[in-house]
Amino acid sequence: MSGVRVLVGTHKGAFILASDAKRSRWDVSGPLFAGWEIYHMKGSRADPNRLYASQTSGWFGQIIQRSCDGGKTWDTPGGALTIEPGKPPAGESNKFVYDTSPASGKPLTTHQWYDGTQHPWEFKRVWHLEPSLTDPDAVYAGVEDAALFQTRDGGKTWRELAGLRGHGTGPQWQPGAGGMCLHTVVLDPSNPRRIYVAISAAGAFRSDDAGQTWKPINRGLRSQYIPNPTAEVGHCVHRIALHPSRPNVLFMQKHWDVMRTDDAGDSWREVSGNLPTDFGFVIDVHPHEPETVYVVPIKSDAEHFPPDGKLRVYRSRTSGNEWEALTKGLPQRDCFVNVLRDAMAVDSLEPSGVYFGTTGGQVYASANAGDSWEPIVRDLPAVLSVEVQTLP
Amino acid sequence: MIRVVLPPHLRALARVHGEVTLDVPGPVTRGSVLDALEGRYPVLRGTIRDHVTEQRRPFLRFFACARDLTHEPPDAALPDAVASGTEPFLVIGAIAGG
Numbered sequence A: 001m002s003g004v005r006v007l008v009g010t011h012k013g014a015f016i017l018a019s020d021a022k023r024s025r026w027d028v029s030g031p032l033f034a035g036w037e038i039y040h041m042k043g044s045r046a047d048p049n050r051l052y053a054s055q056t057s058g059w060f061g062q063i064i065q066r067s068c069d070g071g072k073t074w075d076t077p078g079g080a081l082t083i084e085p086g087k088p089p090a091g092e093s094n095k096f097v098y099d100t101s102p103a104s105g106k107p108l109t110t111h112q113w114y115d116g117t118q119h120p121w122e123f124k125r126v127w128h129l130e131p132s133l134t135d136p137d138a139v140y141a142g143v144e145d146a147a148l149f150q151t152r153d154g155g156k157t158w159r160e161l162a163g164l165r166g167h168g169t170g171p172q173w174q175p176g177a178g179g180m181c182l183h184t185v186v187l188d189p190s191n192p193r194r195i196y197v198a199i200s201a202a203g204a205f206r207s208d209d210a211g212q213t214w215k216p217i218n219r220g221l222r223s224q225y226i227p228n229p230t231a232e233v234g235h236c237v238h239r240i241a242l243h244p245s246r247p248n249v250l251f252m253q254k255h256w257d258v259m260r261t262d263d264a265g266d267s268w269r270e271v272s273g274n275l276p277t278d279f280g281f282v283i284d285v286h287p288h289e290p291e292t293v294y295v296v297p298i299k300s301d302a303e304h305f306p307p308d309g310k311l312r313v314y315r316s317r318t319s320g321n322e323w324e325a326l327t328k329g330l331p332q333r334d335c336f337v338n339v340l341r342d343a344m345a346v347d348s349l350e351p352s353g354v355y356f357g358t359t360g361g362q363v364y365a366s367a368n369a370g371d372s373w374e375p376i377v378r379d380l381p382a383v384l385s386v387e388v389q390t391l392p
Numbered sequence B: 001m002i003r004v005v006l007p008p009h010l011r012a013l014a015r016v017h018g019e020v021t022l023d024v025p026g027p028v029t030r031g032s033v034l035d036a037l038e039g040r041y042p043v044l045r046g047t048i049r050d051h052v053t054e055q056r057r058p059f060l061r062f063f064a065c066a067r068d069l070t071h072e073p074p075d076a077a078l079p080d081a082v083a084s085g086t087e088p089f090l091v092i093g094a095i096a097g098g
Helices: B008-014 B030-040
Strands: A003-010 A013-020 A027-032 A037-043 A051-057 A061-067 A110-112 A118-120 A125-131 A139-144 A147-151 A181-187 A195-200 A203-207 A237-242 A250-254 A258-261 A279-285 A293-298 A313-316 A324-326 A344-346 A354-357 A363-366 A374-377 A383-391 B002-005 B020-022 B060-064 B089-093
Touching (some): A003 A051, A003 A354, A051 A125, A061 A125, A181 A237, A279 A344, A293 A344
Parallel strands (some): A237 A279
Antiparallel strands (some): A181 A195, A195 A203, A363 A374, B002 B020, B060 B089
């Protein structure tokens, strides 16, 4: 019987929430990697039992964890796939070293700091893991300070795709409130050579040659917090999403503004429409309806909680501009949580499921495309990321 | 044998309980102890000192024999009591929240 597996990263560990296709009763397991920040956990579409997790700590740095059995057991890649009793895990899966070799073409060592001065690139953590659509051993990692890394050996070794940092605008990139992070990696399912990434605060970028060369795709964005509001880079893009059937159509939740492109990012237009506020972090697309988009409006960049204390998901069935509030089952008073950029996901069942997690530790699920919601769990640590796997 | 006490998160990562005991060939220094530790538990590489520069991670400190050895050179000899196994070498996560 088909089912779903919801992968939740939190400030103090990871949790796996599992259900059958009814999505009414849930098994909760965790915390995994208790006490560590789990920025992101995602499964491979090529092998649903292959999961990757970014485990990180301000004290001890970055660890990459991998499971080959759907999350039952985990290992740090580089050694045996499973731990032998009495033996420690092996590997150097946490070795993320920026490419500064002359062979990479344009080694780049500084970006813009908060005060406008130049600052050296310093690796801090992996924000997002995006497994290949076809190879369970291949994964992209978006990191802070912003760069894109790739593994082809299941996470054992990581190599920077240095063409992104080296393409020329890097000295103009600057950190947002959460740091200078590459937080979004979107793979075009119709074109294995096309990759989109988003960086706070630099903007969106596209590669058409499997990550070797990149160009900014920010025309149409307008940001008041940079000297030139329509500059080529410097925009704080919070999240982008696409539907597999229309890979040239992308939706963006920017720092402020919800945007849409119909030409793979060459130009964007605003589709915020009647949203109560167009600030927010998450954005996602219905798995079966390419015109249906979800956002969670947040009051402002200064006040990271829902307007009026009402937690509302907004759904547009018209690719933006016209939005409806989805409130059934969500708190409509005294709610002051945030929903972070990687904390929404959709399953591909029928009717489709929508999931999101909050900084208050709730993970909400809708088994009817957002019409109504129920909390799967209410009291986890602050949720950093939510992904879902639809299992056969 | 050299005794090393790791902070709880690193014990969990290395899947050890209590103190770690290590054979350290040659002079007993912070560098040689960490070399032996990482050799035995490769998962700890990068968690105490940087992969490339081998600089101490900023929020970690090293104590032994009631002394703060954090800012001693990595090739300085550790106290005799550590070298003899009488006292442990402590890797400490700085108290900066948690």
